[in-house]
Amino acid sequence: MTELKLAQRMGRIQPSATLALTARAKALRAEGKDVIALTAGEPDFSTPDAIRASAVSALQAGGVVDRYTPASGLPEVRKAVANKFKRDNGLDYAADQVMVNCGAKHSCFNLIAALVDEGDEVIIPAPYWVSYPQMVSFFGGKPVIVDTSATGFVLTSDALKAALTPKTRLVLVNSPGNPTGAVWSREAQQSIADVLKGTNVAVLSDEIYEKLVYDGEHVSFASLDDDAFNRTVTVNGVAKAYAMTGWRIGYAGGPKHVIAAMGALQSHSTSNPATVSQLAALKALAEDPAELPGWRESFVRRRDIIVGGLNDVEGISCARPGGAFYVFPDCRGLLGKRHNDVEISDDHVLCEKLLTEAHVAGVPGSEFGAPGFIRFSYAESDDNIRKAAERIQKFSSELK
Ligand SMILES: Cc1ncc(COP(=O)(O)O)c(C=O)c1O
Structure with missing residues (x-):
């Protein structure tokens, strides 16, 4: 039987890249890899x-x-x-x-x-x-x-x-x-x-x-x-x-x-x-649940940890955002360098290498219309955010 034909309008959309990367990080974790996934678009707290x-x-x-x-x-x-x-x-x-x-x-x-x-x-x-x-x-x-x-x-x-x-x-x-x-x-x-x-x-x-x-x-x-x-x-x-x-x-x-x-x-x-x-x-x-102020405090602390950690990396420049739980560092300073003889040609390669070599998952900026940037979510524990920043620092020190 021939393959069923899809409506033409389906050719105009692709599945969400954010969800795909979150799934990939989870799969690596299931294989036993200690991956820190900074891909999620959701708070890590429980519903009040x-x-x-x-x-x-x-x-x-x-x-x-x-x-x-x-x-x-x-x-x-x-x-x-x-x-x-x-x-x-x-x-x-x-x-x-x-x-x-x-x-x-x-x-x-x-x-x-x-x-x-x-x-x-x-x-x-x-x-x-x-x-x-x-x-x-x-x-x-x-x-x-x-x-x-x-x-x-x-x-x-x-x-x-x-x-x-x-x-x-x-x-x-x-x-x-x-x-x-x-x-x-x-x-x-x-x-x-x-x-x-x-x-x-x-x-x-x-x-x-x-x-x-x-x-x-x-x-x-x-x-x-x-x-x-x-x-x-x-x-x-x-x-x-x-x-x-x-x-x-x-x-x-x-x-x-x-x-x-x-x-x-x-x-x-x-x-x-x-x-x-x-x-x-x-x-x-x-009414706003009682938990909200505590969540806000945690997010501010985590934002400051990740912004500080990323700005310590040569080639990365990270603005301090005023809201949400994402940072969007400019990583264009890392492009064109090599990691173990692989050229970091764009933000997709950079995210792939960060995932497989440094075990930190982020979403390539190209997906959001900003090539050379990466989105990291900081809806994660302080420890994991600190660890992720250290891993990114180590990874970038290995670039030639
Ligand atoms: C800007 C923006 N709008 C809307 C949504 C969707 O929110 P909801 O989970 O309520 O559909 C998201 C979720 O990531 C978002 O980032």
Whole structure:
């Protein structure tokens, strides 16, 4: 039998490189290799007890938890999302301007599906989260990549102006950002909002790392002014804030007709996010769990260990990010050197060698649109981060 033919649109996407590398590091570990995996995009803490307990009670009570909910989420969860946006971000969304999705990734997917037509341009500041250009391409849009590495990983108004065309449909904003951890200031975001005034361009503000800001303040793009509010869909979720990556709950707030369109799509794809997960998210959103300050402190300490350790390596230069749990060092100074007669020609070879020789796993910057960089996650123990930095130092001292 001949091989079944896939839809043409499948030729436009590839599987997530981050997940593939995490799997590779795990496989090496299963072979008994002492690999330190700094690839994961999730906190290493457990979901707080109070959230877990509320899900257990819901399961034991039965009833609602056994059933479908409305496609856009339980009314009380939508209300909790609207309250959260008001309390933390100063955003006044009515209950029908918010919805619950199966993770923030799903919120982004629904939004891009709802807004982007064939040939529409979507401005994506690079380095970017791997899924943005893939989703845009999948729906027939054209990713317009704007490099921000020379401006502190922040999109400037000049760079935005240069990239805008009559075909621009959407601009992606992600602060704090993955993979850089960069936190965009109010002024930087306002200058972007000012450029967009008078256009019909939408903004997706992905604020999934909101609770993980260590320097500066978190600013929601939609809170800048009325014009920004009306053109923005704000995406967030419980995954990174409350160590709930496995629960798969994200949410979005924005113009009513856009949220309704995303809801219509969701009603024909996943139906509702799992009811038990919605109820757990309800608990998380009602108040911040007590564990959060301790987590933040740990992340700051770990960030400082890894930034210090990497900056001690000749050929690596690492900015100190203000948020999230990633560092994104510039490793271009190591390229072109040789390790045991193998030329380190690019960041893929460098990551491969770091994995197999130094037993440290990171994700090549090329995957995020920034060749020559590497993303390391510091959602790992202090000891392992210290050890990883020492291994990278030793590896680089062996380069010729
Ligand atoms: C920038 C960004 N947005 C969204 C997500 C997805 O979050 P969720 O687990 O809620 O789907 C991630 C996860 O890595 C991310 O880094």
